[in-house]
Structures are given as structure tokens and as C-alpha cells.
Amino acid sequence: MIYVVGLGPGDYEQLPIGVLHRLLGDLPVYLRTDQHPVVEQLVQEGMQYESFDAIYEKHDDFLAVYEEITNFLIEKAEKTDLVYATPGHPMLAELAVQLLLARTKDITIVGGQSFLDPLFAAVKIDPIEGFQLFDALAFNIDYYQPQQQTVIAQVFDQFVASNLKLDLMEKLEDETLVTLVSAAGTKQEWVKTVPLYELDHEYEGVNNLLSVYIPAQK
Numbered sequence: 132m133i134y135v136v137g138l139g140p141g142d143y144e145q146l147p148i149g150v151l152h153r154l155l156g157d158l159p160v161y162l163r164t165d166q167h168p169v170v171e172q173l174v175q176e177g178m179q180y181e182s183f184d185a186i187y188e189k190h191d192d193f194l195a196v197y198e199e200i201t202n203f204l205i206e207k208a209e210k211t212d213l214v215y216a217t218p219g220h221p222m223l224a225e226l227a228v229q230l231l232l233a234r235t236k237d238i239t240i241v242g243g244q245s246f247l248d249p250l251f252a253a254v255k256i257d258p259i260e261g262f263q264l265f266d267a268l269a270f271n272i273d274y275y276q277p278q279q280q281t282v283i284a285q286v287f288d289q290f291v292a293s294n295l296k297l298d299l300m301e302k303l304e305d306e307t308l309v310t311l312v313s314a315a316g317t318k319q320e321w322v323k324t325v326p327l328y329e330l331d332h333e334y335e336g337v338n339n340l341l342s343v344y345i346p347a348q349k
């Protein structure tokens with residue numbers, strides 16, 4: 132059995148108890164990445180792990196990375212039960228989990244907290260009013276509806292932000308206010324509202340935990 136858990140947005144206090152038990156249990160633990168703030172404390176509490184960070188260096192595209200991770204986990208799981216841990220929640224924007232689900236029924240999604248809850252708190256919105264979630268790396272402006280609250284994830288760097296800005300300018304005024312949210316829900320949370328034309332400017336909070344929120348346009 133592959134037990135799939137999420138490490139949450141970044142703080143140890145946000146780990147659900149069931150996830151914690153899996154991470155500190157007897158089964159081997161594999162982390163998609165150990166570049167996550169909770170790992171240090173988990174190690175202090177006795178967690179032993181292997182991470183897949185080195186696999187990212189070997190490949191030029193993400194699909195090849197996640198296929199290698201999936202192959203490794205499926206092969207290992209034939210010999211022993213194991214735990215696979217992703218950042219956030221494992222069912223949100225985790226391609227290796229989708230590949231695993233397509234290939235095996237021997238898998239249990241245990242849980243975790245995604246970045247969305249703390250992001251909603253950071254920008255103080257209720258998604259029940261209507262909400263869209265996009266991947267900046269696969270953004271298609273045709274599907275973007277300005278009348279809905281929108282979150283765009285995977286805004287990794289200025290290059291991605293720049294392409295996103297140009298796409299959004301097809302449907303929004305240059306002065307439309309957008310909010311950059313980095314590390315929501317953690318002690319490093321960083322929130323900055325800027326006009327759309329400044330979306331790709333250089334900011335200290337831009338890193339691999341950055342999402343962009345666009346309010347509903349009336």
C-alpha cells in the first residue's frame with residue numbers, strides 16, 4: 132500500500148494528526164521534496180526519509196520527473212508498504228499522485244492541508260461566491276472569466292509572471308489590482324497588491340510558494 136500524505140503549506144502546527152502518525156510511523160517515507168519547512172522538525176522527532184529532489188536535476192521537463200518518481204514508488208510498493216509525501220495536499224497540483232492513481236489501486240490518500248485555505252484567509256475571500264483555480268504554467272486566457280474570483284498557482288519566477296501578465300492584459304485593464312500571495316499561512320506569509328502592469332516586477336516574496344489572486348471584476 133502507498134499511503135499518500137501532504138506536508139501542508141509550511142508550518143508544523145498545520146499537520147493533521149493522521150499525517151503526522153504516518154510520517155513518524157514505521158514505514159519508509161519518501162518526500163517529493165525536502166525543501167519544505169516542516170521537514171527539519173519532523174527529522175528532530177525521528178522521521179527518516181529519502182527525497183526525490185535529485186530527480187529534478189536529471190530531467191528537463193516535469194513529466195519525466197514525475198514518471199520516474201511514480202515508477203520508483205510502484206516498484207518499491209511491490210516489496211513494502213510506504214509513505215509518499217508531497218507539499219500541501221496531495222490531491223492539489225501533484226502530478227505524481229495522479230500518475231500513481233492511474234496505475235495502481237493499492238493507494239490511500241491520507242490527507243494534508245492545501246495552500247488554498249490559508250490563501251483564502253490571507254486575501255479574506257469566501258470561495259463559495261465563485262472561484263477559479265489555474266496553473267500559470269498551463270494558463271489559457273480563453274478559460275479565464277473575470278467575473279469570478281481567481282487564483283493562479285505556480286507563478287515560479289518573473290518569466291512566468293511576465294507571460295501571465297501579457298495574457299491577462301487581453302481581458303483586464305493594465306491598472307486592475309492583483310494580489311501576490313507567497314507562503315500563505317506560514318510565518319513567512321507575504322501579501323502584496325499591485326496593478327496588473329507591475330505583476331512581473333521584482334519582489335522579495337517571489338519564490339516557489341507564490342500564487343496570484345485576482346478579485347472578481349464587477
Ligand SMILES: C[S@@+](CC[C@H](N)C(=O)[O-])C[C@H]1O[C@@H](n2cnc3c(N)ncnc32)[C@H](O)[C@@H]1O
Pocket residue numbers: 139140141217218219220221222223224225244245246247250283284285286287312313314315316317339340341342
Ligand atoms: C505544485 S503546486 C503544489 C500545491 C500543493 N500540493 C498544495 O496543496 O498546496 C505548488 C504551487 O502551489 C502554490 N502554493 C503552495 N504553497 C503556497 C502558499 N503557502 N502560499 C501561496 N501559494 C502556495 C504556489 O503557486 C506553488 O507554485
